[in-house]
Amino acid sequence: MGRLTEAAAAGGGASAASSAGPPPNPLPLSATSPGCAATMASSEEDGSNGGSSEAGEEREATGKRRRLGLVATAWLTLYNIAMTAGWLVLAIAMVRFYMEKGTHKGLYKSIQKTLKFFQTFALLEIVHCLIGIVPTSVLVAGVQVSSRIFMVWLITHSIKPIQNEESVVLFLVAWTVTEITRYSFYTFSLLDHLPYFIKWARYNFFIILYPVGVAGELLTIYAALPYVKKTGMFSIRLPNKYNFSFDYYYFLLITMASYIPLFPQLYFHMLRQRRKVLHGEVIVEKDD
Numbered sequence: 682m683g684r685l686t687e688a689a690a691a692g693g694g695a696s697a698a699s700s701a702g703p704p705p706n707p708l709p710l711s712a713t714s715p716g717c718a719a720t721m722a723s724s725e726e727d728g729s730n731g732g733s734s735e736a737g738e739e740r741e742a743t744g745k746r747r748r749l750g751l752v753a754t755a756w757l758t759l760y761n762i763a764m765t766a767g768w769l770v771l772a773i774a775m776v777r778f779y780m781e782k783g784t785h786k787g788l789y790k791s792i793q794k795t796l797k798f799f800q801t802f803a804l805l806e807i808v809h810c811l812i813g814i815v816p817t818s819v820l821v822a823g824v825q826v827s828s829r830i831f832m833v834w835l836i837t838h839s840i841k842p843i844q845n846e847e848s849v850v851l852f853l854v855a856w857t858v859t860e861i862t863r864y865s866f867y868t869f870s871l872l873d874h875l876p877y878f879i880k881w882a883r884y885n886f887f888i889i890l891y892p893v894g895v896a897g898e899l900l901t902i903y904a905a906l907p908y909v910k911k912t913g914m915f916s917i918r919l920p921n922k923y924n925f926s927f928d929y930y931y932f933l934l935i936t937m938a939s940y941i942p943l944f945p946q947l948y949f950h951m952l953r954q955r956r957k958v959l960h961g962e963v964i965v966e967k968d969d
C-alpha cells in the first residue's frame with residue numbers, strides 16, 4: 682500500500698498518482714482521500730506519460746480539452762503563449778544586456794518593467810485554480826506565486842541598493858528558464874503537440890533550478906536586511922492610535938525561515954509530478 686499524493690489531488694488528465702519515496706506531506710497540499718488504499722505501478726517504457734502510446738496521449742489531450750471547455754482552453758492557450766513570449770523577451774533582454782555591458786550591474790534596472798508585468802500577471806494562476814480551469818492545488822500555486830510577487834515588489838523593487846546583487850541574477854535566471862519551459866509545456870500540451878524535449882525539460886530542469894532560485898531569493902533577502910533595519914522601512918512603531926506595531930525586519934526573518942518547511946513541500950511535489958509524468962508511476966485507488 683502506498684500513500685496517495687499530490688499527483689492524485691491534481692487530478693489532471695493523466696489521472697495517475699505517484700506514491701513512493703518522498704517524505705509525508707504535512708501541509709494540506711493534496712486532498713488525500715481518507716478511506717483509500719493505494720497501490721503503485723510503474724512503467725518506464727518510452728518516457729511518455731504513463732508509459733502509454735501516442736494514441737493514449739492524444740486521447741488524454743482530447744479528453745482534457747473536452748473537460749476544460751472551449752472558452753477555458755482558448756483562454757489558457759492565449760495566456761500561456763503570452764507568458765512564454767513574455768519570459769522569452771526577458772531572457773533575450775538579459776542575454777543582450779550581459780553581452781553588451783559585460784556585467785550584471787544595471788541588469789535588473791533594464792529588465793524590471795517586463796519582469797514586474799509578467800510576474801504580476803502570473804497572479805492569474807491562482808485565479809485559474811480557484812475557478813477550477815486548472816487542477817493545480819490553490820495552496821501550491823498560491824505559495825509559488827506569492828513568494829515571487831513578494832520578491833519582485835516588496836524586496837527587489839522596494840530596496841534599490843540590493844538590485845545589483847549577484848543573487849538577483851541567480852533567481853532571475855532560474856525563474857526565466859523555468860517559466861519559458863513551463864509555459865511552453867502548457868501551450869504545446871493544450872495544442873496537443875508536446876515535443877518530448879519540452880516535457881523532459883519541464884520535469885528535469887527544476888531539480889537544479891529550484892534550489893538555485895531559492896538560494897538567489899534567500900541571499901537577496903539576506904542582503905536587504907541591514908538596509909531594512911537601518912531605515913525601518915515598511916515598519917510601524919508604537920505608540921500609534923491603533924496600538925499596532927509591525928517590524929519589516931523581523932517579518933523578513935520569518936519569511937526566510939518559512940522557506941525551510943515550504944520549499945521542500947514544493948520540491949517534493951515536483952519530484953512526485955516528475956515520477957508521474959516521466960516514469961508513469963500509477964496509483965490504483967481501492968475502496969476499503
Ligand SMILES: CCCCCCCCCCCCC[C@@H](O)CC(=O)SCCNC(=O)CCNC(=O)[C@H](O)C(C)(C)COP(=O)(O)OP(=O)(O)OC[C@H]1O[C@@H](n2cnc3c(N)ncnc32)[C@H](O)[C@@H]1OP(=O)(O)O
Nearest residue numbers: 693694815816817825828831855859867887890891894943
Ligand atoms: C507574502 C510572503 C510569502 C512568502 C512565502 C515564502 C515561502 C516560499 C517558499 C517557496 C519558495 C519558492 C521559490 C520559487 O520562487 C523559486 C523558483 O521558482 S526557482 C525556479 C524553479 N522553479 C520551478 O521549477 C517552479 C516549478 N513550479 C511549478 O511548476 C508550479 O508553479 C507548480 C504550481 C508548483 C506546479 O504545479 P503542479 O505540479 O501541480 O503542476 P502544474 O500546475 O504544472 O499542472 C497541473 C495540471 O494543471 C495543468 N495546468 C496548470 N497550469 C496550466 C496552465 N497555465 N495552462 C494549461 N494547463 C495548466 C497542467 O497541465 C496539469 O494538467 P494535467 O495534470 O492534466 O497534465
